[in-house]
Amino acid sequence: MEMTFFEFWTKEAVGIVTDYFKFATAAFVIFYILLKKPMWFRKVQKKLPKITDYGRDIMYSMISVLIFATVALLVFYYGGDYTNQYDNISDYGWPYYIVSWVFMFAIHDTYFYWMHRAMHHPFLFKHVHLVHHKSTNPSPWTAYAFHPIEGFLEAMIVPLIAFTIPTHTNALGLFLLFQIMYNVYGHLGFELYPKGFHKTMVGKYVNTSVAHNLHHDKFDGNYGLYFLIWDRWFGTVRTDYDATYEETTEGEVRQEHTPEPARELVGA
Numbered sequence: 367m368e369m370t371f372f373e374f375w376t377k378e379a380v381g382i383v384t385d386y387f388k389f390a391t392a393a394f395v396i397f398y399i400l401l402k403k404p405m406w407f408r409k410v411q412k413k414l415p416k417i418t419d420y421g422r423d424i425m426y427s428m429i430s431v432l433i434f435a436t437v438a439l440l441v442f443y444y445g446g447d448y449t450n451q452y453d454n455i456s457d458y459g460w461p462y463y464i465v466s467w468v469f470m471f472a473i474h475d476t477y478f479y480w481m482h483r484a485m486h487h488p489f490l491f492k493h494v495h496l497v498h499h500k501s502t503n504p505s506p507w508t509a510y511a512f513h514p515i516e517g518f519l520e521a522m523i524v525p526l527i528a529f530t531i532p533t534h535t536n537a538l539g540l541f542l543l544f545q546i547m548y549n550v551y552g553h554l555g556f557e558l559y560p561k562g563f564h565k566t567m568v569g570k571y572v573n574t575s576v577a578h579n580l581h582h583d584k585f586d587g588n589y590g591l592y593f594l595i596w597d598r599w600f601g602t603v604r605t606d607y608d609a610t611y612e613e614t615t616e617g618e619v620r621q622e623h624t625p626e627p628a629r630e631l632v633g634a
Contacts, residue, residue, distance in 0.1 A: 374443045379435035385543055386431065386510055389550045393506040397556050408556045410579040410614050411503045415555075419501055423511035426497060430510040430517035437521040441528050449528040451535050458532055469531050470541045471592055474523050478591040481519055483602075486586065501553075504582045509549035548592060552578040561615040564608060571595050576611045580604050 369377065397405055398414065406412070441449065455463055485495035497513040512520060524542070527533060533541075551558065557576045563569035564576075573590045581588040587604035590597050597603045 369443075371439060371443055375435055375439045378438040379431060382434050382438075383428070383431045385546050386427065389547050390427075390506040390509060393550050393554055397554060398505070405556055407616075408558070408614055410555055410557060410576050410610070411583060413503060415501065415503050415505050419503070420505060420507050423501055423505065423507035426512060426517075427507060427510035429514055430512045430520070433514060433517040434521045434524075437518070437524055441525045445525075445529075450530065450532040451528060451538065452532055453535055455534060458534075462532070463534055463537060466531060466533050466537055467541065470527055470533065470538070473527055473530070474541075474545065475590060475592045476596065477523055477526060479589050479596040482589045482591075485516060485519075486589075499582060499585060502582055503555065504553040504579060505555055506550045506553060508553040508582075509546070545591075551575055552591070553582075555579060557611065557614045559615075561612075564611045571598065574611065576614050577604075577607055580607060580610055 442451075452458065458466075485491060491499075494513045494515045498508070498511055498516065501508040501511060510517075527538065527541075552573065552575055554575050557574060559569065559572070559574055563572075564574065571593050573588070573592055573594050577588040577590075577594060581604075584604065584606075587602050588594070588597060588607065589602055594603055
């Protein structure tokens with residue numbers, strides 16, 4: 367029996383909020399509670415957000431989830447017959463299935479970079495993007511904390527992919543799940559990539575938690591999502607990125623600055 371539009375919307379909303387809170391909660395529990403002390407040297411900013419920051423981010427994240435579910439409803443429930451999605455791997459074969467991931471990453475990273483840079487126009491920043499930047503010291507809960515207008519623009523990656531390139535239903539679903547995970551990592555506040563990664567042939571083009579944390583802290587530069595390719599091509603990688611990455615991953619140097627756990631837990 368076919369789902370009604372309300373059943374479809376509810377299913378999408380529950381699915382998105384479940385995935386988001388599953389990964390954000392896991393990241394928060396692991397790095398902000400269980401491994402906080404041993405991993406503190408990899409905390410980009412040596413302080414924790416305030417409780418009010420967590421609350422604000424969760425509230426806006428819930429609004430974003432409703433927007434994403436609505437966009438999914440419009441694309442797949444009402445426009446499903448017009449998308450380029452397919453269900454059988456045999457339609458395009460395994461090689462294309464793998465290549466489609468490359469296309470999705472390229473499309474999303476390109477869209478995000480230019481949309482993000484546009485959000486930093488003074489007018490758009492003040493009236494829209496500032497909501498996300500209220501978290502100058504981001505946490506896993508910041509990943510989806512957007513003004514409704516920005517939430518809608520973020521969600522537009524779904525129709526952009528669905529109506530342009532052929533994508534297997536499973537591939538697009540997994541890709542959107544991965545973007546949640548990478549968004550949580552980008553706002554984690556802790557760097558997980560190894561020391562020296564930012565200088566490797568691959569690592570210099572990968573967006574890291576340090577890179578995005580600097581963007582939240584300083585309000586400009588490092589606009590990419592998955593990669594720093596566009597940032598490097600257009601000279602928007604922050605000049606303090608390399609030094610901050612090295613400083614953050616130098617465990618033996620930073621351990622001595624570990625603060626009192628009790629004070630930090632309440633955002634003191």
